[in-house]
Amino acid sequence: MRVLLRAVKQIYRQPLCNAASRKRSIASSSEGSGLLQPRHEKLIFCSTAELFQELGGNVEVRTEFISEEEESAFMKELEQGLRKKRYEFDHWDDAIHGYRETERDRWGAMCTGVLERLRTVAFPKGSTLLGPVHVLDLDKAGYIKPHIDSVKFCGSTIAGLSLLSDSIMRLVKEDDAAQWLDLLLPRRSLYILRDQARYEFTHEILRDEDSVFDGERVPRQRRISVICRNLPS
Structure with missing residues (x-):
């Protein structure tokens, strides 16, 4: 999926949230999901x-959001095609470095079930x-x-x-880089960006050496994202 790069000047400093606001920034797990390790209790830091x-x-x-078994099912379906591609370090609009990508519209039964669950909880x-579903490695x-992401092709x-x-x-406010949120995305989690967060904020995945959440190092390995978007209304 082609994306429209809109560069912003990054300002990263100690968050201004006080103790009360930090408490409000703790995002709970979804219904029926497992509990996080203590270092993952807070998922949104603003x-x-x-x-x-x-x-x-x-x-x-x-x-x-998905189990280890479901993650394995996705990897089994994706790995064969991905390993035929080389990691690229020159994206067409300079938005992504060190990536492989593909699109897929046919999935096995287990992955189809996960994607249906995703569509139910994430989209209107x-x-x-x-x-097709976009896969970014x-x-x-x-x-x-x-x-x-280009508003010409992607919806809310x-x-x-x-x-x-x-x-x-x-996420950084496009016209005010002092306003930002960091989202901790644990392995096998689902993230959702809607409306204002989708149109008015840039989003990025931090490189491993910059991967720090609320002052704590979060080592990043190879990461695959399975991404769904809706069409503009």
């Missing part, structure tokens, strides 16, 4: 409590999804630079599964 309240339900992380009822040394919602590794997604 520059201000006001920003967190403003975005509300437009940013969501659901932990343990009746939404038409964009073409980031090398350990790879990363995604700040960008906003983006949802992605995170396979193989924990990672950090950073």
Whole structure:
């Protein structure tokens, strides 16, 4: 999926949230999901409590959205095709470094079930999804630079599964780089960006050496994301 890079000047400093706002920034697991390890209890870390309240339900992380067995099923279906490709370090609009990608519209029974579950929880009822599912394979040394997906091709919602590794997604207000959120995306989690978070904030996946969440190092390995988007209304 082609993305439109919109570069922003990054400002990363100690968050301004006080203790109360930090408590509000703890995102709970989805219903029926497993519990996180202690270091993963907080999933959204913001520059201000006001920003967190403003975005509300437009940013969501659901932990343990898929099981180890389901993750293995995705990898079994994807690995054969991905290993035929080389990691690239020159994306067409310079948005991604160290990646392989593919699209897939046919899946086995287990993966189909997961994707149906994803569509149910992430997208408005009746939404038409964009073409084949986009699969992005980031090398350990790879990363995604700040960008906003083209509004010409993508609708109000983006949802992605995170396979193989924990990672950090950073959202930055396009016209005010002092307003930002860091999302901790644990392995086998689902992230969802909707509406304002989708149109007004760039998003990126931090490179391994910059992968720090609330002052704590989050080592990043090879990461595969399985991404669904809806069409513009």
